[in-house]
Amino acid sequence: MLVRGEMLIGRASVRGTDSVIRALDPANNAALEPDFGGGGTAEVERACRLADEAFDSYSRTDPEERAQFIEAVGRNIASLGETLVTRVMAETGLPGPRVEGEMARTVSQLNLFATVVRKGLWRDATIDAGDPQRKPLPRPDLRMQKIAIGPVGVFGSSNFPLLYSVAGGDTASALAAGCPVVVKAHGSHLGTSELVGRAIQKAVSDAGFHEGVYSLLIGEGNAIGEALVDHPAIKAVGFTGSEGGGMALVRRGQQRSEPIPVFAEMTSVNPSFVLPAALAARAETFARAFIDQMTIGVGQMCLKPGLVLAIEGDGFERLRVALRDALSARPAATMLSPNIYGGFMHGVERQQKGSGVTELGAGSEPAKDLDGQVHVFEVDAGVLLHSMELADEVFGPAALLVRCRSFDEMLAIAGRLHGQLTMTLQMEVADIELAQRLMPVLERRTNRILANGFSNVAEISYATIHGGPFPATSDSRFTSVGTSAIDRFLRPVCYQNLPPELLPPALQDRNPLSLWRIRDGELMQG
Amino acid sequence: MLVRGEMLIGRASVRGTDSVIRALDPANNAALEPDFGGGGTAEVERACRLADEAFDSYSRTDPEERAQFIEAVGRNIASLGETLVTRVMAETGLPGPRVEGEMARTVSQLNLFATVVRKGLWRDATIDAGDPQRKPLPRPDLRMQKIAIGPVGVFGSSNFPLLYSVAGGDTASALAAGCPVVVKAHGSHLGTSELVGRAIQKAVSDAGFHEGVYSLLIGEGNAIGEALVDHPAIKAVGFTGSEGGGMALVRRGQQRSEPIPVFAEMTSVNPSFVLPAALAARAETFARAFIDQMTIGVGQMCLKPGLVLAIEGDGFERLRVALRDALSARPAATMLSPNIYGGFMHGVERQQKGSGVTELGAGSEPAKDLDGQVHVFEVDAGVLLHSMELADEVFGPAALLVRCRSFDEMLAIAGRLHGQLTMTLQMEVADIELAQRLMPVLERRTNRILANGFSNVAEISYATIHGGPFPATSDSRFTSVGTSAIDRFLRPVCYQNLPPELLPPALQDRNPLSLWRIRDGELMQG
Helix, strand or coil: CCCCCCEEECCEEECCCCEEEEEEECCCCEEEEEEEEECCHHHHHHHHHHHHHHHHHHHCCCHHHHHHHHHHHHHHHHCCHHHHHHHHHHHHCCCHHHHHHHHHHHHHHHHHHHHHHHHCHHHCCEEECCECCCCCCCECCEEEEEEECCCEEEECCCCCCCCCCCCCHHHHHHHHHCCCEEEECCHHHHHHHHHHHHHHHHHHHHHCCCHHHEEEECCCCCHHHHHHHHCCCCCEEEEECCHHHHHHHHHHHHHCCCCCCEEEECCCCCCEEECHHHHHHHHHHHHHHHHHHHCHHHHCCCCCCCEEEEECCHHHHHHHHHHHHHHHCCCCEECCCHHHHHHHHHHHHHHHHCCCCEEEEECCCCCCCCEECCEEEEEEHHHHHHCHHHHCCCCCCEEEEEEECCHHHHHHHHHHCCCECCEEEECCHHHHHHHHHHHHHHHCCECEEEECCCCCCCCCCCCCCCCCCCCCECCCCCCCCCHHHHHHHEEEEEEECCCHHHCCHHHCCCCCCCCCEEECCEEECC | CCCCCCEEECCEEECCCCEEEEEEECCCCEEEEEEEEECCHHHHHHHHHHHHHHHHHHHCCCHHHHHHHHHHHHHHHHCCHHHHHHHHHHHHCCCHHHHHHHHHHHHHHHHHHHHHHHHCHHHCCEEECCECCCCCCCECCEEEEEEECCCEEEECCCCCCCCCCCCCHHHHHHHHHCCCEEEECCHHHHHHHHHHHHHHHHHHHHHCCCHHHEEEECCCCCHHHHHHHHCCCCCEEEEECCHHHHHHHHHHHHHCCCCCCEEEECCCCCCEEECHHHHHHHHHHHHHHHHHHHCHHHHCCCCCCCEEEEECCHHHHHHHHHHHHHHHCCCCEECCCHHHHHHHHHHHHHHHHCCCCEEEEECCCCCCCCEECCEEEEEEHHHHHHCHHHHCCCCCCEEEEEEECCHHHHHHHHHHCCCECCEEEECCHHHHHHHHHHHHHHHCCECEEEECCCCCCCCCCCCCCCCCCCCCECCCCCCCCCHHHHHHHEEEEEEECCCHHHCCHHHCCCCCCCCCEEECCEEECC
16 A cells, blocks of 8 residues: 555545645655545545544444454554554654654544443443333433434644554544544554554455545644634644644634633643652662653653652762763654654743753764754753743653652642643652642642553553543643543533433343443342 | 511521612512612622531431431421412412422422432442552552532522522532522512521521521622632522523632632523324324423423424424414513513514514513413524524513425534534334434534424433533533532542541442442442
């Protein structure tokens, strides 16, 4: 399968005529073949109208049929094999093993959502038996299920060109919910997007579903994305990217005549709290692991650990030395795009000019245009408390070490941090009491708390939460990773005293989908 | 217990000094004793700071303890007895039996949320077992529960001074979730608010909880409410009222430096689709029941049926005559407040001046200043399709009958309606096929579909959904009535590889709360 530079609108391949766009190989900062024809509002209109037309049939598909379709998407992606891996590598500068791993995880994420569709717990099927004899009023027969919210717009992320892009977590969870999807391809991996988009397009066609179940749009600048969020047929949006981009879409979604939820996963520094006994026991091991983790994917990860807090003393000095040692030989590496490289350099400069901030160490000098050099900065907690913006994310291989004079100062910083995707405790048994004091503070500021590990790489599973209070995400009540991601795209519908002929399968007496249901307040499989 | 005209801030009774406000008896349009001292931003600051301080301890209360507290709130309200009933009647013009019924439902709603707290299904407790031996990476131990989102601001509704006000559904569900609550009292039932507020304040004190679990603010105009939504300690808001008021708060919540969700339940005309066989079989019975239902509470109900669609012919003419007959002797009755009366008169005038709208009939002339007269208007579907605003809600005893030339025209109107709290099918067996064609259209536009009944009075239960696509509410994914209302005020937190000492009870291996949990994807009680 070749990249042809086209959009996919329903079953059609469409060459846009509004602009000519090239993908870029960041390793040599050179344009890649072929030219892409960028679309405009006419293509948004057509894709969204098709999605709207597809909604009634797709949202009512039998769970088994929908699950098989989602699995077919995964198989089609897997069968792209080397073609896809090569294109992703060229467009992102990511190394082969990382791309292959991400491809495998993309497929297994799709398979997990197929399992979710079959199990049907997401429907929250609930039945309250009626009682026509009740006085003074009869008790109605009430049945509730969750259904798809409507067509969903998805904005792929640049840093996970497969796992959180065209057929990534947002698309997988929206398709699982029963929502047709219109994706705005990320400009930094256009060819990847087209290849994966065709894999979905083929699965839609093979399943015999309405063509509007899936479309892929490309375009220059923000016009296509804005038109997508504005389109009346779109009822929810998933986005992964910067706070600026995310909040622009969130506010746009709220300003529509019919406001819609835009779930944006945006920014996090994923603080690590190194407690005293852990610091004493393993300052060096932690330091080496930390540098390994903060440089995964050239630091271009939502889950990059970017902030370390520890209490001053011998252990702290050992940590400083070990961090510097681990840093020094660390090579610079190609960043995803000129845009991200520019943002990184801007962030590094902010830290370098920050009053009271010093540079603890840096990795090897960059050799090429878009190479990101590793940096670790250092600041006193007292300084940070007065300039909390120093703790804001620098997207790329940079981190900040915070010297606290006491545990109380560490606690004070924790209480001032913005919402985060994750927070990590590095602790030994002797640290339990301090950790217990931190827990309520952390729980209010993050949706995932780890002990003695690193947040980087989220396990995609049932208990996974990848979300957090603002600005980590736009709505702390939801997650964009893990099976609960489906909840973003569902709404409850209650059916009162309906005749059996009108009841959806999930709520029929004989329980044809074999669902767990809540009956008169009690969970049962029947 | 006497009404003293005070705010309740934590354990303190506070007389505001920013304004002097009087409650009004709408039956004679006269001010009621005593004077209330309105507060300002200083009181908002104090109440919200206390709520923030109360959060950590209250959100961690043992479920049994929290449930008993919520039940105590109910008992304290019930023990107000005649004092409360008399005050509500004086402030709202609502008749005694309605007020007594609403009081009983308020108590049973609190008891239901106590049951919900004990059962703990809302926690969605989920455990994925770790696997340290997994290759290439160990599988982490992941555990997830939902916790309280933070302190919640509540705006009481004017039309349910008990059931959806100070200790109503928003407060009950927020307290059940573990959120401290700060209520802005509705200006049209200040004394009611104080009495109920003191019942909660006493329960907080008797339970030995932090005083900040509950506060009640009163104030003139919008300043207090705006300051409440703006306060950094407030993490979510529940509102029931007009679309204008609701959307102002929703947008305000979104414009904060840390945006928060404002769940607003706003407007709905709750259309009834009278299908042909039902029309033929029971035009007269339906007409009488409809007029009964649309005049409950002087039509001042979110769930008032305000729109009837039927297909022209003999049955339609019988329906018209029967509606007019049922209307003619219907008395005018006291509306809740001058503000609501004014809005009603404005809405009636809009229909009277509407091009192509005729008045089918009206009830008895009003005898007093704030009496609302019953009106039913009539319009052709063809006219409505070009002026859909004629179908917007008129809050009060007014309704619109729509004459469709065909089922297709009825379907076309259904497809153009705004989001609604409920939609109702009036149908016989012979109407099944048409009803099936309507179902997908209705499901996209409402969160509750009824057959052969009326939406008025929502059963407060497990499967109850009182929500809907915009503008029925600000977020169709949630409900403000029924046990799922708690979901608005919860966020998920994931705990990865935490030592047992740091795990919350809901996620400990021995399952001390005896919860249903999802373990490795399977529901089990263990």
